[in-house]
Amino acid sequence: MFNQKFSNGIISAKQFSREDIDYILKKGKEMINIKNSNLLQGKILATLFFEPSTRTRLSFESAMYRLGGNVIGFHSSDVSSIKKGETIADTIRTVENYSDCIVMRHSLEGAATLAAKFAKIPIINAGSGSGEHPTQALLDLLTISEEIGPLDGLNIGLMGDLKYGRTVHSLSILLSNYNVNVYFISPVQLRMRNRDKDFLQQRQINYKEIINYRKILSILDVLYMTRIQKERFVDSEEYEKIKNYYHFMKEDLKETKDNFRLLHPLPRITEISPDVDNSEKAIYFKQTSYGIPMRKALLAELMID
Ligand code: NCD
Numbered sequence: 001m002f003n004q005k006f007s008n009g010i011i012s013a014k015q016f017s018r019e020d021i022d023y024i025l026k027k028g029k030e031m032i033n034i035k036n037s038n039l040l041q042g043k044i045l046a047t048l049f050f051e052p053s054t055r056t057r058l059s060f061e062s063a064m065y066r067l068g069g070n071v072i073g074f075h076s077s078d079v080s081s082i083k084k085g086e087t088i089a090d091t092i093r094t095v096e097n098y099s100d101c102i103v104m105r106h107s108l109e110g111a112a113t114l115a116a117k118f119a120k121i122p123i124i125n126a127g128s129g130s131g132e133h134p135t136q137a138l139l140d141l142l143t144i145s146e147e148i149g150p151l152d153g154l155n156i157g158l159m160g161d162l163k164y165g166r167t168v169h170s171l172s173i174l175l176s177n178y179n180v181n182v183y184f185i186s187p188v189q190l191r192m193r194n195r196d197k198d199f200l201q202q203r204q205i206n207y208k209e210i211i212n213y214r215k216i217l218s219i220l221d222v223l224y225m226t227r228i229q230k231e232r233f234v235d236s237e238e239y240e241k242i243k244n245y246y247h248f249m250k251e252d253l254k255e256t257k258d259n260f261r262l263l264h265p266l267p268r269i270t271e272i273s274p275d276v277d278n279s280e281k282a283i284y285f286k287q288t289s290y291g292i293p294m295r296k297a298l299l300a301e302l303m304i305d
Helices: 019-032 055-066 089-094 112-118 134-147 166-175 193-200 234-240 284-287 291-303
Strands: 044-049 072-076 102-106 123-128 155-159 179-186 207-210 221-224 261-263
Touching: 019 134, 019 291, 055 102, 055 123, 055 261, 055 291, 089 102, 089 112, 102 112, 102 291, 112 123, 112 166, 123 134, 123 166, 134 166, 134 284, 134 291, 155 166, 155 284, 166 179, 166 193, 261 284, 284 291
Parallel strands: 044 072, 044 102, 102 123, 155 179, 155 221, 179 207, 221 261
Antiparallel strands: none
C-alpha cells in the first residue's frame, strides 16, 4: 500500500522513492493481466481538464470504468464555473463532495499543489503547465521496464522541448532514482531547467547536454522524444523559428542498436517522420497502452483503504 506521503494524491514525481516506483511498477504489471474487475465499484473519479487532452483523460476514464468505478467531469474550462471567475480552490472544495479522487490538468504550474492544499480527497496531477506530469512518467517507466528491461545501466536520451515539456521534467526526476546515464538533447533555447539538472546532480546521476542527437544515437537504449510545446511560448515567432528543429527519420534507425526503442508521450507533430512508425523500434503507440494498467494501479492505491 502507498504510505502516508501519498494521502494528498500524486502531485510530483519527487514524492516517489525508488521503493515506491518499484512497488507501483509491480502493481502496474499485475494490472496488465486484469482486464476488468470490480475493485473500485461504487467509487467516483472526477476528471477536471482545463487544458486539452486525449490520452491522459481517456486512459484515466477507461482505467476507472475497467475497475468498475464511475467518472464525472469536464474537458474544457469553457464549460465549468472557472469561466465565471471561480477559483481553483472553490472548484476543488465543491468537487470533493461529489467524488472520491480528482484528476486535474491545468495550465498553471502550481495548480495541482494548490488543489491538494484545499482537497480532503486525493488529487492526481495530470499535467500542471510546463511543470510536471508524474503519471505519464510512471507509465513511461512501465513501458521501458516491460519493453526493454531493468532501468539500471541504460543510456537514455530525452529530446526536444526540455524547457517547457512537463513529461520530461517528471521523467528525469523518476530516473534519478536509478543508475542510468541521461542525455538531454535539445536546442540551446529549450534546455532542461537548472532546477531539474540540480536535482540530478544532487543524486549524482550522470547527465550530458547535447544538441545533435546523431552524435550519440548509436549508444542509446532509449530515445524519448517530445514535441516543441507551442502553447508555452510567449513569442509565437520564436516558436515558428524552432518548431521543426528536429526531425527523426527512418535512416536514423540504421544507426541504432538492435534493442534501441523510440518513445514519445504524444501528440507527435513533425519531430518523428511517419515512416518510422512501422519499425519495431518505434513503440510510442504501444506506450499509450501502458497508460491503462499504470492508471488502474494508481487509482486502486489511492481509493482503496
Ligand atoms: C503530454 C502532455 O500533455 O504534457 N501529453 C500526454 O499527456 N501524453 C505531452 C505533450 O502535450 O506534448
